Amino acid sequence: MSDSDSNPNPLENPFKSLSLNESQSIVANEAVERSANGDSVNGIASEEEEENTVGLIRAAEAQVDESSSSGVAWRENSQYEAEDFAPSSPSSSGYAGERGSSTGTSAGPIEEVGNDGIVRADSFSNAGAESAAPWVPGKRHLDEDDASISWRKRKKHFFVLSHSGKPIYSRYGDEHKLAGFSATLQAIISFVQNGGDRVKFVRAGKHQVIFLVKGPIYLVCISCTEEPYEALRGQLELIYGQMLLILTKSVNRCFEKNPKFDMTPLLGGTDAVFSSLIHSFSWNPATFLHAYTCLPLAYSTRQAAGAILQDVADSGVLFAILMCKHKVISLVGAQKASLHPDDMLLLANFVLSSESFRTSESFSPICLPRFNAMAFLYAYVHYLDVDTYLMLLTTSSDAFFHLKDCRTRIEVVLLKSNVLSEVQRSMLDGGLHVEDLPVDPSLRLGSACPHLRQDRIAPGSPNRFREVNVGIGGPSGLWHFIYRSIFLDQYVSSEFSAPLNSSNQQKRLYRAYQKLYASMHDRGSGPHKTQFRRDENYVLLCWITQDFELYAAFDPLADKALAIKTCNQVCQWVRDLENEIFLLGASPFSW
Amino acid sequence: MGCSSSLPDRNNGRLGVLSSENSGVADSKNLRVKLVLLGDSGVGKSCIVLRFVRGQFDPTSKVTVGASFLSQTIALQDSTTIKFEIWDTAGQERYAALAPLYYRGAAVAVVVYDITSPDSFNKAQYWVKELQKHGSPDIVMALVGNKADLQNNREVPVQDAVEYAEKNGMFFIETSAKTADNINELFEEIAKRLPRVSSS
Ligand SMILES: Nc1nc2c(ncn2[C@@H]2O[C@H](COP(=O)(O)OP(=O)(O)O)[C@@H](O)[C@H]2O)c(=O)[nH]1
Ligand SMILES: [Mg+2]
Numbered sequence: 001m002s003d004s005d006s007n008p009n010p011l012e013n014p015f016k017s018l019s020l021n022e023s024q025s026i027v028a029n030e031a032v033e034r035s036a037n038g039d040s041v042n043g044i045a046s047e048e049e050e051e052n053t054v055g056l057i058r059a060a061e062a063q064v065d066e067s068s069s070s071g072v073a074w075r076e077n078s079q080y081e082a083e084d085f086a087p088s089s090p091s092s093s094g095y096a097g098e099r100g101s102s103t104g105t106s107a108g109p110i111e112e113v114g115n116d117g118i119v120r121a122d123s124f125s126n127a128g129a130e131s132a133a134p135w136v137p138g139k140r141h142l143d144e145d146d147a148s149i150s151w152r153k154r155k156k157h158f159f160v161l162s163h164s165g166k167p168i169y170s171r172y173g174d175e176h177k178l179a180g181f182s183a184t185l186q187a188i189i190s191f192v193q194n195g196g197d198r199v200k201f202v203r204a205g206k207h208q209v210i211f212l213v214k215g216p217i218y219l220v221c222i223s224c225t226e227e228p229y230e231a232l233r234g235q236l237e238l239i240y241g242q243m244l245l246i247l248t249k250s251v252n253r254c255f256e257k258n259p260k261f262d263m264t265p266l267l268g269g270t271d272a273v274f275s276s277l278i279h280s281f282s283w284n285p286a287t288f289l290h291a292y293t294c295l296p297l298a299y300s301t302r303q304a305a306g307a308i309l310q311d312v313a314d315s316g317v318l319f320a321i322l323m324c325k326h327k328v329i330s331l332v333g334a335q336k337a338s339l340h341p342d343d344m345l346l347l348a349n350f351v352l353s354s355e356s357f358r359t360s361e362s363f364s365p366i367c368l369p370r371f372n373a374m375a376f377l378y379a380y381v382h383y384l385d386v387d388t389y390l391m392l393l394t395t396s397s398d399a400f401f402h403l404k405d406c407r408t409r410i411e412v413v414l415l416k417s418n419v420l421s422e423v424q425r426s427m428l429d430g431g432l433h434v435e436d437l438p439v440d441p442s443l444r445l446g447s448a449c450p451h452l453r454q455d456r457i458a459p460g461s462p463n464r465f466r467e468v469n470v471g472i473g474g475p476s477g478l479w480h481f482i483y484r485s486i487f488l489d490q491y492v493s494s495e496f497s498a499p500l501n502s503s504n505q506q507k508r509l510y511r512a513y514q515k516l517y518a519s520m521h522d523r524g525s526g527p528h529k530t531q532f533r534r535d536e537n538y539v540l541l542c543w544i545t546q547d548f549e550l551y552a553a554f555d556p557l558a559d560k561a562l563a564i565k566t567c568n569q570v571c572q573w574v575r576d577l578e579n580e581i582f583l584l585g586a587s588p589f590s591w
Numbered sequence: 592m593g594c595s596s597s598l599p600d601r602n603n604g605r606l607g608v609l610s611s612e613n614s615g616v617a618d619s620k621n622l623r624v625k626l627v628l629l630g631d632s633g634v635g636k637s638c639i640v641l642r643f644v645r646g647q648f649d650p651t652s653k654v655t656v657g658a659s660f661l662s663q664t665i666a667l668q669d670s671t672t673i674k675f676e677i678w679d680t681a682g683q684e685r686y687a688a689l690a691p692l693y694y695r696g697a698a699v700a701v702v703v704y705d706i707t708s709p710d711s712f713n714k715a716q717y718w719v720k721e722l723q724k725h726g727s728p729d730i731v732m733a734l735v736g737n738k739a740d741l742q743n744n745r746e747v748p749v750q751d752a753v754e755y756a757e758k759n760g761m762f763f764i765e766t767s768a769k770t771a772d773n774i775n776e777l778f779e780e781i782a783k784r785l786p787r788v789s790s791s
Contacts (some may be wrong), residue, residue, distance in 0.1 A: 050768065188718060219716065247685060265683075265684045266685040267685070268683045268685070269632060272654075277720035320623075340748075354654070355653040355654070356637070356654060356655045356656050356659060359637070359653060359659065360659040360661050360679075361659070361660050362655075362656065362657055362658060362659045363657055363658055364656050364657020365689055365692075366657075376689075379657075397689075400660065404660070
């Protein structure tokens with residue numbers, strides 16, 4: 001971590017000049033330029049630049065100089081990872097050309113191989129997919145700090161620090177060893193803030209640096225994943241929300257009393273919560289759709305669950321939520337209480353990533369930041385089976401035994417009405433499969449007879465149907481879709497199937513959706529209603545109305561007219577199935 | 592080796608374990624006792640409880656969040672039964688202010704430290720003081736030095752703990768959740784020390 005005035009390439013390094021109190025205007029300009037010109041962030045880029053970029057990267061790489069590395073010096077030449085990208089096909093795996101006018105394409109450049117950032121040799125999820133070890137939460141690479149090459153090569157860093165520059169959280173490496181780096185980030189943020197500018201975004205070569213200031217807490221993302229600014233900022237917001245869920249906003253008072261307050265002990269034992277949240281940024285659409293998703297269930301089954309939850313809510317429970325992994329079975333709020341989908345996401349992440357909830361019933365203080373960021377609620381959590389868990393939230397710290405009784409009542413009803421076995425069946429069957437999309441309207445059986453796979457296939461042979469279509473996808477080359485109901489704050493996403501088999505392909509599609517979402521919701525360029533994009537990976541189609549948003553991915557050779565027609569069929573299909581795939585009628589959300 | 596140094600199969604143990612819920616008002620033969628475990632994170636509180644309640648030891652660490660609730664009923668030789676309603680607290684700093692939520696009204700507090708960690712022994716003393724200030728006045732307190740199987744790494748001398756416990760009117764025992772050593776003895780000893788008259 002020596003001083004690094006010897007940077008060979010000062011011009012290409014705005015970040016560096018920042019840290020030295022000189023040429024401050026660069027930051028300010030960058031930030032202003034960004035906010036004024038949003039489309040360079042989400043623009044739909046041309047696809048032509050990749051090859052040059054690879055060349056540039058290669059050239060830059062040749063000059064890697066590892067000796068000069070101040071924490072803040074994001075020297076471009078040491079950051080490139082071109083070598084790490086699948087060497088067999090450099091032309092389709094290069095990075096986007098950030099030096100050109102366009103920022104990335106929706107194609108190859110957005111891939112971030114491995115959950116873990118380093119492309120090269122990580123054991124986590126490589127393209128082999130099926131055989132890859134399941135992702136395990138928890139912090140990795142604790143031995144790293146900002147002087148490690150491996151640390152600096154990580155593609156996506158998240159930091160949380162205090163306004164006095166004390167580290168609070170780092171995705172990689174040990175917070176305590178990153179004190180110097182943290183202090184530098186703090187210096188940059190307060191420097192710009194004092195100048196009256198709010199630094200939000202800096203581009204340093206390939207890297208985007210995104211800042212989010214929340215009172216005494218600063219959040220920073222440094223990423224070369226080419227995700228849009230809005231998406232990364234949304235991720236920082238969620239990390240902050242997760243922190244509030246654990247501590248409430250009253251943690252700010254500690255900083256009022258003592259600006260140099262060290263917050264890390266307060267987050268003791270929560271690494272898995274944050275790593276699992278960050279992991280979900282690359283697979284869970286709820287993180288950018290701000291909507292939740294339900295486990296598909298027969299209408300009467302979900303009704304039975306909802307009725308008993310309602311019963312319990314009437315007895316003084318604020319929220320009663322029954323979930324299976326990340327999917328909602330049913331949920332009920334006390335009168336006038338509304339639950340934000342982001343709070344649900346953070347709560348589910350907290351429970352799912354904390355192993356101790358599986359061991360026994362528990363009663364823990366938690367805060368729902370969108371509901372009331374200042375106060376703790378008390379959560380009774382109990383697993384009813386391996387994946388299904390019940391959360392009962394209350395404002396009363398004395399309510400444990402009451403909630404425990406409620407749970408017993410709920411459990412009896414769920415068992416009696418077979419809800420738990422239906423849940424397991426639905427887990428096995430999965431959700432919507434594009435191959436099942438009814439093509440010819442005359443073949444549709446009508447909404448009286450829903451098209452969920454589970455209703456069409458005899459139990460015991462769950463895969464017979466699917467085998468016919470393996471490798472083809474749905475009609476007209478439909479590969480995947482996400483349908484979000486605006487009114488319900490819920491979405492439904494089709495299951496991944498061939499050819500989107502590997503976790504990398506899935507992650508890439510997810511990132512493409514994310515980009516599409518950002519561009520559709522970009523305030524600067526007015527509301528978009530539809531968008532059609534074709535690149536070498538997919539045809540992407542987005543359609544937004546007052547009622548829903550549809551995101552669909554097709555084979556790159558798909559016919560445009562057919563794709564549009566298929567999207568209409570998807571919407572019809574979803575409407576026909578809405579009784580099974582959505583939680584209807586009991587929406588506890590504010591409207 | 593204690594007389595019950597390893598009794599993973601609870602049904603063959605000295606303690607008869609009853610599974611029925613006697614959640615009604617306790618009578619003099621059937622006591623219900625609220626017990627709270629306190630101590631630094633990582634000293635083995637959850638392992639002690641799981642050893643006592645389920646006869647298991649899982650070496651993979653599962654950080655407790657908030658507090659877990661478990662119960663276990665034991666039968667004493669005089670045919671009274673005692674149902675322990677156990678609050679296993681997390682021990683992390685952020686929950687310190689919320690600890691009263693769990694120890695309020697507790698008849699028994701088990702304060703645990705790790706014999707290989709002087710820090711955890713200091714933390715135990717903090718909890719004892721806290722309980723003396725804010726706990727029920729007639730609370731039964733036990734001081735437990737856990738991980739006794741790690742004799743070679745011992746950093747807290749037995750004598751220090753004995754003296755501290757005596758001074759503060761606690762009873763002291765060293766346990767190992769890993770080998771089950773003294774786990775049942777801990778709870779039996781607690782049972783013996785419970786005031787028998789008041790059971791409401
Ligand atoms: N050697 C040894 N390890 C133990 C013992 N009890 C617990 N541990 C280990 O100590 C760690 C923390 O245990 P845990 O019960 O989660 O601690 P808690 O935070 O106090 O609940 C775990 O990795 C356990 O495997 C013991 O008696 N002997
Ligand atoms: Mg524990």
